[in-house]
Amino acid sequence: MIEKYHDLVDMLRHSVTKYGPRNALAEKKAGRWEWITYEEFGEMVEACRGGLAGKGIKKGDVVAITAPNSIAWAVSAYATYGLGGRFVPMYEHQLESEWKFIIDDSDTKVLVVSTREIYNKVKDWPDEMDGLEEVICVGLPSDDEASFEFLLEQGRSEPKDIESIDPDDICGFIYTSGTTGKPKGVLLSHKNFISNVNAGHEVFPMDPDDVTVSFLPWAHSFGQTVDLHLLLSMGAGIATAESVPKLVDNFGEVRPTVMVSVPRIFNKIYDGVNKKMDESGFIKKTMFHAAMENEKKRREVLSQGKVSTILEMKHKFYDQVVFKKIRARFGGRLRFAFSGGAALSPDIAEFIDSIGIMVFEGYGLTETSPVVAANYRGNRKIGSVGKPLPNVRVEIDTSVVEDDSDDGEIIVYGPNVMKGYHNLPEETAAVMTEDGGFRTGDRGHLDEDNYLYITGRIKEQYKLTNGKYVVPAPLEETLQLSPFIMQVFIDGTNKPFNVALVVPNQDKLESWAKEKKIDEDFSSLIKRPEVKEIIKSELDKHSKDFKGYERIKKFELISEEFTTENGMLTPTLKLKRRKVLDKYGDLLESLWS
Secondary structure (H helix, E strand, O other), X not given: OOOOOOOHHHHHHHHHHHHOOOEEEEEEEOOEEXXXXXXXXHHHHHHHHHHHHHOOOOOOOEXXXXXXXXXXXXXXXXXXXXXXXXXXXXXXXXXXXXXXXXHHHHOOOEEEEOOHHHHHHHOOHHHHOOOOOXXXXXXXXXXXXXXHHHHHHHHHHOOOOOOOOOOOOEEEEEEOOOOOOOOOEEEEEHHHHXXXXXXXXXXXXXXXXXXEEEOOOOOOHHHHHHHHHHHHHOOOEEEEOOOHHHHHHHHHHHOOOEEEEOHHHHHHHHHHHHHHHXXXXXXXXXXXXXXXXXXXXXXXXXXXXXXXXXXXXXXXXXXXXXXXXHHHOOOOOOOEEEEOOOOOOHHXXXXXXXXXXXXXXXXXXXXXXXXXXXXXXXXXXXXXXXXXXXXXXXEEEHHHOOOOOOXXXXXXXXXXXXXXXXXXXXXXXXXXXXXXXXXXXXXXXXXXXXXXEXXXXXXOOEEOOOOOEEOHHHHHHHHOOOOOEEEEEEEXXXXXXXXXXXXXXXXXXXHHHHHOOOOOOHHHXXXXXXXXXXXXXXXXXXXXXXXXXXXXXXXXXXXXXXXXXXXXXXXOOOEOHHHHHHHHHHHHHHHHX
C-alpha cells in the first residue's frame, strides 16, 4: 500500500515506528562508517527539539544551518519542523556576506554551524545582528555550552512535545542560487515538500533495502527532497559522503544501490570510463566499444516493443565481462540513478543506462519543492525529463518565445508550488499566474505522450543580428562531452555569430603533451597552435547537429575553471553568465572585432 503523509513530522514519526531497528544515517569517523538506526535518529530529533525549545525556538521561528550533509543537519531540520519552526539551510562555501544576508533576511534566531573554524568567525554575530540570539557548533566538545552535543543533553533533560502542524505551515526557506541578483528566500510549506514525497512513493521503485551515498547538498532543494526526505520516508539508509573527491572510495565502502546526482557527476563518470578505456589495450577497448554498440542496438529493438535473442545473449555476456567491472567501481550494487538540477545529455544518459544503471532524469526548481516531472520505470524517454508527477500539471506558454519552434515557457500547477518569495510580494507576483501557476522561466515543450523536454532558460535566450535566436546552455552541455573540453561559455548577444570561451580538460591535455614529449605547464599548453587546432576539431565534431547559426565561429582558450570559489558557478553548479561576462567581456568582444 502506498503511504500518504500529512506533513514532514508525520512522515518521520511513521518511519521511526515502521523502520525502527534499521540503519538510517551514517557518517565516516576515524576511518569507519558509523550508522544510527531510525529509533536512534528519532531519539536525537526529540532531544534536539527539546534543546531548541530551551533556546526559545517556537512556532514560526527560524533556525539556520551552515554545514555539509550530516546527521546533525538532518536532526536539526526535523527538530525545527517538530516545533513548527522554519529551517534555513546555507552552504559552507558561501561568502560570509551571503550568510549575513540570509540570516538577516530570514530573521534567523538560532544558527547551527559545523566546524570550530566557522564558529570562530560567527560566534560574535548575535551581538552584531538583530534577531540572531545564539550560535551552536557541531564541532565543539560536549562540555562546551555552545556545542551541539550540549544542546542535545539539555533537550533530553527538558523534552518538548511536537507542535500541531498544519500542512500549509511554512517549514523552510531555501534561498535561490542568485544567478541574476541577490538570493531570494523561497517559502516552502510542509504540503509542498510532502506532496513531492507522496508522489515519489507512487513512481520511484525504492524500498528499505536501498542505500545511498549522499553528496548532493541538502541545502539544494533536489538533494533535500529526494536524497533526505524521500529516502527517509522509504526506510532507506543514507551515508553522508566525506567529499566529492572521495566519492569513488565512499561508493566502494558503502556499496550504494541508489544515487541522487546532478549531470556534472555523471559527466565525470563518463569521462573517467572513456579515459580508462583509451588507456587500455586493444582487446579491452574493442570489447568495450562492441558492448556499447550492442546496447545501442538493443535499446532500438526494445523501444519498438520487440526482443532480439541474439542481442539479449550478447547483453548478458557483455554485462558480465565488461559492465560488471565498471559498476564495481561504484560498489557493484548501484541499480538506480536520479539526475536533476540541469539537463542531462542524452549521450550520457544512454551511456549510464548501457553499463546497467537505470537513469531517471527529472526536472524541477526550488520554487516547486522541487520535482515537477520525472522519468520512472515503465515511463521513460531518454532526452526528456519525463512526465509530470501525480497531481502536477504543466502548461506551455508559447507567447513568450519569438522563434518558430513549439517551445514556450513552462508553467507549473500543483501542491508543490511555493507559497512565494519571503518579503518580496512584487517578485512573487511576477512569477505567479492569476490561476496559481508558477512561471518557471524555463523553455521547453510537451510531446504527444506528455513527456516534457527542456531546451534552455528564457532569460538566457539571445538574438543574433541575423534575427536568429540562440539558447546557449544545451549547446554548452553538448560541447562539454568532448574529452578535451572541461567547460564552455557561449555568447552572441546582438552579434553576427557565436563565440566561446573554452576551458580545456587539463588532465587530457597534459596526457597529450606527454605523448608528444612537450614539457610545458597548462597555461603554456593552451597557447600552442596545435592545441587550438585540437579544440577546434572537437568543437566541430560535437556541434555537427547544431544549426548553422548556432555553431562557434571563433573561440579563446582560458586556463581558469569556472567554480563556486571564483564566483562563476552557483552552489548548485549553474553558470553565472553575468559574472563570466563581467570578467571576460573584453576578451569576448575581441573575438567579434
